[in-house]
Amino acid sequence: MAEKILVIVEQRGGKLNGVSWETLTGAQTLAEAAGWTVEAAVVGQGVGPIASEIAAKKVAKVYALESDQLARYTPDGFVAALKPFIEQQQPRVVLLPHTYQVRDFAPKLAAALGTTLVPDCIGYKYEGGRLLFTRQMFQGKFAADVSLAGNGPCFASLQTGAYRGDQVQAGASPAPVKTITVPVGAGVIRTQPEEPFKEAKQAVDLTQAEIIVSVGRGIREQKNMAIAQQLADSLGGELAASRPICDSGWLPMDRQVGSSGQTVAPKLYLAMGISGAIQHLVGMKGARTIIAINKDSEAPIFEVADVGLVGNLFDIVPPLIEEVKKAKA
Ligand SMILES: Cc1cc2nc3c(=O)[nH]c(=O)nc-3n(C[C@H](O)[C@H](O)[C@H](O)COP(=O)(O)OP(=O)(O)OC[C@H]3O[C@@H](n4cnc5c(N)ncnc54)[C@H](O)[C@@H]3O)c2cc1C
Numbered sequence: 001m002a003e004k005i006l007v008i009v010e011q012r013g014g015k016l017n018g019v020s021w022e023t024l025t026g027a028q029t030l031a032e033a034a035g036w037t038v039e040a041a042v043v044g045q046g047v048g049p050i051a052s053e054i055a056a057k058k059v060a061k062v063y064a065l066e067s068d069q070l071a072r073y074t075p076d077g078f079v080a081a082l083k084p085f086i087e088q089q090q091p092r093v094v095l096l097p098h099t100y101q102v103r104d105f106a107p108k109l110a111a112a113l114g115t116t117l118v119p120d121c122i123g124y125k126y127e128g129g130r131l132l133f134t135r136q137m138f139q140g141k142f143a144a145d146v147s148l149a150g151n152g153p154c155f156a157s158l159q160t161g162a163y164r165g166d167q168v169q170a171g172a173s174p175a176p177v178k179t180i181t182v183p184v185g186a187g188v189i190r191t192q193p194e195e196p197f198k199e200a201k202q203a204v205d206l207t208q209a210e211i212i213v214s215v216g217r218g219i220r221e222q223k224n225m226a227i228a229q230q231l232a233d234s235l236g237g238e239l240a241a242s243r244p245i246c247d248s249g250w251l252p253m254d255r256q257v258g259s260s261g262q263t264v265a266p267k268l269y270l271a272m273g274i275s276g277a278i279q280h281l282v283g284m285k286g287a288r289t290i291i292a293i294n295k296d297s298e299a300p301i302f303e304v305a306d307v308g309l310v311g312n313l314f315d316i317v318p319p320l321i322e323e324v325k326k327a328k329a
Contacts, residue, residue: 003036004060006091006153008082010099011042011050012073012196018208019097019158021165022265026124026158027095028058028169033126036092039063043081045071051177058169062177069184072193075105080189081182083112091153093131098157106155115152122162135159140259140282160207161265161286204238206255206262211237211270214257214284215245218273218294218313222250227317228272234324240264242274258283272313276301293317 005027009020027038040054041063051064065081086094086109096102098120110117118133125132125145132145133156148154206212213232219225225245232239239255246256257264259279269287274280276292276299284290285304292305293313302308309316 003034004089004091005031005036005038005093005095006086006089007038007040007059008094008096008102009040009042009050009054010097010101011044011047014044014046014050016042016050016053017097017099018165019099019160021168022160022163023095023097023158024054024057024059025163025165025168027093029163030093030095030124030126030131034131039089039091041065041082041085043070043078044073048177048179051179052174055175055177056170057175058171059175061175064177064179065182066179067182067184069186069189070182072196073101074189074191074193075108076189076191077184078105079109079112080184082109085180085182086113086153094153094155096155096157098159102157106157110155113152115150115154116148117155117157118146118148119157120159121146121156122159124156136282140278159286160263164265164288204254206238206240206257206264206266209238209240209264209266211235211268212240212257212264212266212284212287213237213270213272214240214242214274215251215272216242216274216280217244219245219250220273222248224314225250227314227321230321231270231272231317231324234321234328235268235270237266237268237270242277242280271301271305272317274301275299276304 007027010017031038037060039061040059042050043065047064051062055062070077106117121133121135123134132147134143134145137144215228240257241251246253259282263283265286267288269284270291272293290305291307292301293309293316295312297310
């Protein structure tokens with residue numbers, strides 16, 4: 001079996017999903033540790049420009065799997081395109097970003113190939129030629145190292161924030177791009193996709209946000225949310241929250257961060273009045289810089305914070321907003 005890692009990147013409407021860069025970084029890291037090579041594949045219709053974008057990175061080859069039948073995502077279409085391709089390529093490992101789309105088709109694809117998928121991994125270990133994938137269990141209380149039985153290519157999806165997309169290595173020269181027109185018979189696709197779901201107007205994809213101001217129960221009352229919004233606006237960031245805030249209806253559910261909300265990996269995560277329960281931490285500890293404001297110096301959020309401000313957020317945040325405004329003026 002050729003020792004290569006195949007990364008299946010994700011595109012929507014001709015735009016590469018940012019988490020795909022993180023997966024590529026993870027693949028490059030593993031390739032360096034194991035002495036393997038990285039190849040990438042993008043599936044859809046008219047995905048040539050995306051394939052070229054990836055080819056600028058340190059990858060050995062990029063495949064564009066094209067078909068009119070793949071213009072809209074369907075699990076049947078993706079599996080029909082990828083199964084014969086992977087059988088022919090025989091990669092050692094197939095890595096994917098742990099997105100909703102991947103959760104939908106990857107188990108079916110792995111099962112069709114008679115192999116297994118380790119989902120939502122936060123890393124890997126490569127020791128003495130043995131590959132283990134690390135994934136969190138029991139709401140992040142434990143990290144398990146999972147090994148794979150069998151000889152088939154092993155599938156793993158990587159959690160948002162597990163690797164940094166901005167650390168993906170560029171290639172010395174563009175990698176070759178091969179376009180493969182995949183035959184996806186009309187009868188293969190058993191579902192009729194509707195127009196892609198468009199989220200409500202204010203809805204936000206927090207996974208793509210670079211700056212997040214996140215609010216916890218320390219904000220006390222709904223009317224105080226205005227302070228957090230002002231801080232987010234002054235920083236040019238998005239507003240997010242811990243679960244009790246969303247449960248109270250003070251922010252929509254799609255702004256909840258944590259095990260039952262979104263997993264985010266911004267450049268800056270500013271947590272105000274958040275205790276740092278494990279269910280919250282699993283959703284944000286991949287942030288590059290974490291600033292925490294909490295009046296309790298023993299709050300667990302300080303264990304993951306890069307900068308900790310112990311004090312009353314109502315004393316700290318208003319002058320902070322003024323300073324940010326001054327600095328930006
Ligand atoms: C199955 C399950 C799933 C869950 N999923 C999630 C999830 O996805 N996301 C999530 O966030 N939680 C989740 N939770 C809930 C989680 O366990 C915590 O209850 C929650 O994260 C606590 O939110 P909090 O930090 O805002 O509130 P609290 O734990 O009440 O903390 C409030 C903090 O504010 C500080 N504070 C109070 N007043 C001030 C002030 N004036 N200035 C500064 N600091 C102040 C306090 O010291 C305290 O540390 C889940 C729980 C379960 C059981």
